[in-house]
Amino acid sequence: MREKNKIIKDRYQLKRVIARGGMGKVFEAYDLKENRPVALKLLELNGPQAIQRFHREYESLCKINHPNIVKVYERFCIENRFFLVMEYVRGISLLEFIRNPRYHRITRQEQLKMFIDLSASIVEIHKLNIGHRDIKPSNIILNLRSKSIKLVDFGLAKQKAIDMTLTDAGALIGTPSYLSPEQINGDWSTKSDVFSLALSLYQFIIWLDHSPFQGSSKINTMINIQSKKLPILTDAISQEVKWLELLSDVIEKAMHKKPEKRICMSQFHQELKNIYRQSTTKKQNKNITNAKIFFKYFWLVLLVMCCFISTFFITILCIALPVWMISYHVEGAILDPQMELTYSGKKLGVICFGLGILYSCLLMGYARIFIGISVSSVAFLLFWDINIIRRSR
Known part of the structure; x- marks a missing residue:
């Protein structure tokens, strides 16, 4: 049809x-x-x-x-x-997002922020005594433009007050790879959603295209969920960052095999918020530090350039003025018009560059800058032979 x-x-x-x-x-x-x-x-x-x-x-x-x-x-x-x-939610599932390498450019802070929003929504449904029971990446829709995230498919949602007659005794409700240990045993609580959400976050952070507990068969998968301990998050991604270590600890608490020792969704949400705040604060501090360093060296370079230019013109002045005076006056006598005067700036520059450096010292006051300027001035004046020639008309 x-x-x-x-x-x-x-x-x-x-x-x-x-x-x-x-x-x-x-x-x-x-x-x-x-x-x-x-x-x-x-x-x-x-x-x-x-x-x-x-x-x-x-x-x-x-x-x-x-x-x-x-x-x-x-x-x-x-x-x-x-x-x-x-x-209608425009976007793709989180599972599709994970499996497409071109989307892996987002930062870990952005990944964490998505799950903060998601955990906030589950906190609200738990307040209504409703559990999702099938949280997994394929039931999470991500808008690629806004990076907003939505939880879908409440077909297995259960109210705690509803009688268990809707589920056959011992029947598995949910996707095996994302079940909590107690769900495998036929039990369920709101903390089961915590386990499934933390598992999805773990998979998202390490960019794994399947559940970390997935085995060669459903039986192997369920055995892994009940007994396998996942690698520490920082080991799985080979990155040691303080806030990622904290996130690893929180995920471990959220995925405890025993539900009574597992944190609740509101605690999980608050922990994620605290870690996100810490990660962004450090990033902001780093950006501020980088900006300070940039402006510090920007002004430093600018001042050095100004100082060098000033030194150059002062040195030229020191060379040109005596030559001009010698050209026209020698003890009050006018030089022979036919005489050609050649004056080597290389020699006089070595003598006079110190005047420019002294001027720079008075202008700047930074000893380490003056050394650099001195070396630059000497090199400049030694290798550039300034010849000032006064020819007779």
């Missing part, structure tokens, strides 16, 4: 498929009534549990109003096909 340009419910015009899954598709569509792009999620649901999860995703999203969480507009059902109308 041709889906492009098809109009659903006399309102939503389908544009293209932007995601596919085992239970359905997600379309980019256009809301003809509100004149805005939307994401239209089409689900083929079988059984009461799947239908209840569909309604739960809608109800969960309706309760959330946060700039880093996708908004939901409407739900409806046509011929046993269930539709969820959501905010």
Whole structure:
């Protein structure tokens, strides 16, 4: 069936498929009534549990109003096909971002800032007793222009007060590579989201194109999650920076195998904020220091140039004035007009350059600058032979 340009419910015009899954598709569509792009999620649901999860995703999203969480507009059902109308987020998934090397130019501070915003959104949904339960890079959408980030796909979202009957006993809910150890054992708490988010951040920082716990099979992956200890972040990226060491410690606390020893999402968010503040403060201080050094040496070079130019003209004056005087007056007598006077500036310059240096010393007052000027003046005057010739007319 041709889906492009098809109009659903006399309102939503389908544009293209932007995601596919085992239970359905997600379309980019256009809301003809509100004149805005939307994401239209089409689900083929079988059984009461799947239908209840569909309604739960809608109800969960309706309760959330946060700039880093996708908004939901409407739900409806046509011929046993269930539709969820959501905010259309322009961008790519974090997983696609990680896997494309041309995006790796962003700074680690920018990476950290994205997850600060993301953790803030999850803090808000936890306040509503809602957990996402499937946090992973493919469920995080990144806007390439603004670097804003949004969490999507609340299909597995669960309210703590809801009865566990929607999940079969012992069934795994979530993507195996990003599950927390307790989820593998069939348990769940809001701290499970902390584990999954910290794992996604770890993967993002080291630019790994798959979960660090991913094994050759689902069983191996789950064994890794329960028993494997990940390398320290600074070792994984071979970069020893103080704030990265702090980040490594925080991620380790957020990924503790035992949920009771794991920090909560609000603590994780606050820790990330503190580390980000520290990293940017040091960067600002470094920029300020660099600026001070630049201006210090800029003015230093400028003063040296001025001093050198002054020395040059003073020396020339010291050479030219005596020659001029000698040319016209020798003990009050006029020289023979036929006489040609050749005066070597090389010799006189060696004698007179000291006058220029003395002038520079009085002008500047920096001994190390004067040495440089002295050497420059001597070299200049020794190698440039100034011959001032007065010829008779």
